[in-house]
Amino acid sequence: MAASAPGRARRGWRRARAAGSPLSPAAVVLLLSASAVLAPPSVGDLLRLPRGFRYTQDSAKIVGSPGFPVKVYVLLHRKSPHVLCVTQQLRNSELVDPSFQWHGPKGKIVSENSTTQITSTGSLVFQNFEESMSGVYTCFLQYKPTVEAVVRNLPLKYVIYAYREPHSYYQFTARYHAAPCNSIYNISFEKKLLQILSKLVLDLSCEVSLLKSECHRVKMQRAGLQNELFFTFSVSSVDTDKGPKPCTGHNCESSKRLAKAKNLIERFFNQQVEVVGRRAESLPEIYHIEGTLQMVWINRCFPGFGINVLKHPKCPECCVICSPGSYNPRDGTHCLQCNGSLVFGAKACL
Numbered sequence: 001m002a003a004s005a006p007g008r009a010r011r012g013w014r015r016a017r018a019a020g021s022p023l024s025p026a027a028v029v030l031l032l033s034a035s036a037v038l039a040p041p042s043v044g045d046l047l048r049l050p051r052g053f054r055y056t057q058d059s060a061k062i063v064g065s066p067g068f069p070v071k072v073y074v075l076l077h078r079k080s081p082h083v084l085c086v087t088q089q090l091r092n093s094e095l096v097d098p099s100f101q102w103h104g105p106k107g108k109i110v111s112e113n114s115t116t117q118i119t120s121t122g123s124l125v126f127q128n129f130e131e132s133m134s135g136v137y138t139c140f141l142q143y144k145p146t147v148e149a150v151v152r153n154l155p156l157k158y159v160i161y162a163y164r165e166p167h168s169y170y171q172f173t174a175r176y177h178a179a180p181c182n183s184i185y186n187i188s189f190e191k192k193l194l195q196i197l198s199k200l201v202l203d204l205s206c207e208v209s210l211l212k213s214e215c216h217r218v219k220m221q222r223a224g225l226q227n228e229l230f231f232t233f234s235v236s237s238v239d240t241d242k243g244p245k246p247c248t249g250h251n252c253e254s255s256k257r258l259a260k261a262k263n264l265i266e267r268f269f270n271q272q273v274e275v276v277g278r279r280a281e282s283l284p285e286i287y288h289i290e291g292t293l294q295m296v297w298i299n300r301c302f303p304g305f306g307i308n309v310l311k312h313p314k315c316p317e318c319c320v321i322c323s324p325g326s327y328n329p330r331d332g333t334h335c336l337q338c339n340g341s342l343v344f345g346a347k348a349c350l
Contacts, residue, residue, distance in 0.1 A: 061123070063088045064139065064156030072160045073315045074129040083158055085122035085139035090154075097151075098122065098143040105135035131304065134162045134321045134344040162345070163318040166307065167300045167331065168255065169236035170262050171211070174269060175292035178227040179285050181215035186229060189286050193231070200268060201235060201261040209234045228289070234298075235261050262295065269293045299333055304345035306335030321345045 060081035062072050074080040084091065085100045100122030102109040111118045115133075117125045122141070126133060141154045179185045190213055197208040212232040217225050237254040272288040301307060301319035306328045309316045322328055322335035327346035329336075338349035 062158070063091055064158065066154060066156070069136070069157040069159050071312070071314065072158050073163050073312070073318060073320065074126060074133075074160060076131065076162045076164050077128055080124075080126035080129050080160070082119070083124040083137070083139075083160070085124070085141050085156060087154075087156070090141075090143075093145070096144040096147055096149075098141065101140045102137060103140070104133075104137045109137075129162055131162050131321060131345045134160060136160075161312070161315075161320050161323075163315060163320045164302060164305055165254070166317065166319045166333075167236070167302065168258065169234045169298055169300075170258060170265075171232065171234050171296050171298055172265065173292075173294045174231045175289045176229040176231070177283075177285070177287050177289055178215055178229040181217065181227055185286070186215055190229070190231070194233070197233070197235075197265060197268070200264050204237075204257045204261050204264075206235055206237050206257055206261040209236070229286070235265060237261075266293070266295070300331040301328060301333055303328055303330055303347040307333055308335065 062070060062081050062083050064070055064084065064087055066087060072081065072083055085102070086095075100118065102118055102122075102124055109116055109118065109124070115127050115130075117127065119125065122139065124137065124139070137158045137160055139156045139158075141156060142151055143154075144151055176189075178189075190210070194208060194210055201208060210231070210233050212230070214230045216228055216230060218228045219225055235258065237257050269288055273290045276283065276287055276290075299307065304327070305319040305321055306326070307317070307319055311323075312318065312320050321344050322341070323344060324342050324346075325337065325339060326335035327338045327341045327349050328334070329347055329349075336349070338346065340350050
């Protein structure tokens with residue numbers, strides 16, 4: 001006795017049709033049926049959890065150490081914390097006639113310009129931190145502990161790093177039973193699938209990008225040849241203030257929105273399998289092949305930046321600018337060693 005259509009679908013039954021046969025509207029109905037049951041959650045439902053250590057508040061204050069350079073991390077194009085020209089001990093002490101002089105990668109820093117400010121108490125503040133500002137900064141502090149005491153000199157060294165948030169995204173691969181590979185119906189289906197996926201994650205300020213789409217003829221075990229579409233696409237978050245539907249409020253962390261988007265997409269593909277399994281009539285020409293959806297989480301840093309938990313334990317999830325002696329030529333995750341690199345943020349090994 002011949003197997004039923006639902007039974008064939010659950011066991012991955014697939015068949016090819018003659019070239020040039022018209023695309024059945026059942027394929028589109030299948031997609032719409034699967035997407036109709038998924039209502040994207042509002043962004044307000046997301047939870048905000050603490051991530052790696054970040055110096056993102058204007059009120060943050062960093063003190064120096066007389067024994068070693070202090071590392072400071074500043075988000076690119078943002079205001080820096082206040083870098084104080086005192087140690088923790090001196091911060092809680094009385095200083096008589098203190099004077100402060102800052103030197104950076106380009107020499108002496110004037111008291112104030114458009115991007116750098118030295119406060120009346122000697123704190124260094126950057127208004128709009130750029131890559132080129134990364135480097136070693138030294139504050140020379142002169143003071144007397146009492147009016148009668150001799151003047152003391154104390155150099156305090158800081159290494160200030162620009163950092164960026166990593167470009168994180170999910171990469172999915174999925175396979176579909178397809179029309180003949182030269183058929184225009186495969187292209188139409190691809191466009192419809194991307195439209196549905198994009199709409200699915202729109203309210204989460206996420207976007208879907210097609211990375212690769214290929215059609216191949218596949219020889220099945222103990223069966224003949226059939227046409228299959230191989231889709232590879234990514235799901236990434238967009239800036240919450242630049243997306244087509246901007247995310248508002250305080251519950252807009254990128255990783256949480258991406259996790260919600262991932263769950264929606266997984267449910268969407270699972271729903272396609274369920275819809276096919278419930279069909280009483282013949283299978284559509286194009287349908288998702290059960291068990292072929294795969295997903296990986298990818299972190300990437302921009303060229304010149306990299307993640308290094310051992311070197312930057314206070315900013316473990318940050319893409320920190322590469323130090324001299326290292327570089328990152330492309331969107332990799334880590335800075336690579338290069339003895340010929342003498343600058344911060346190197347993108348090539350010279």
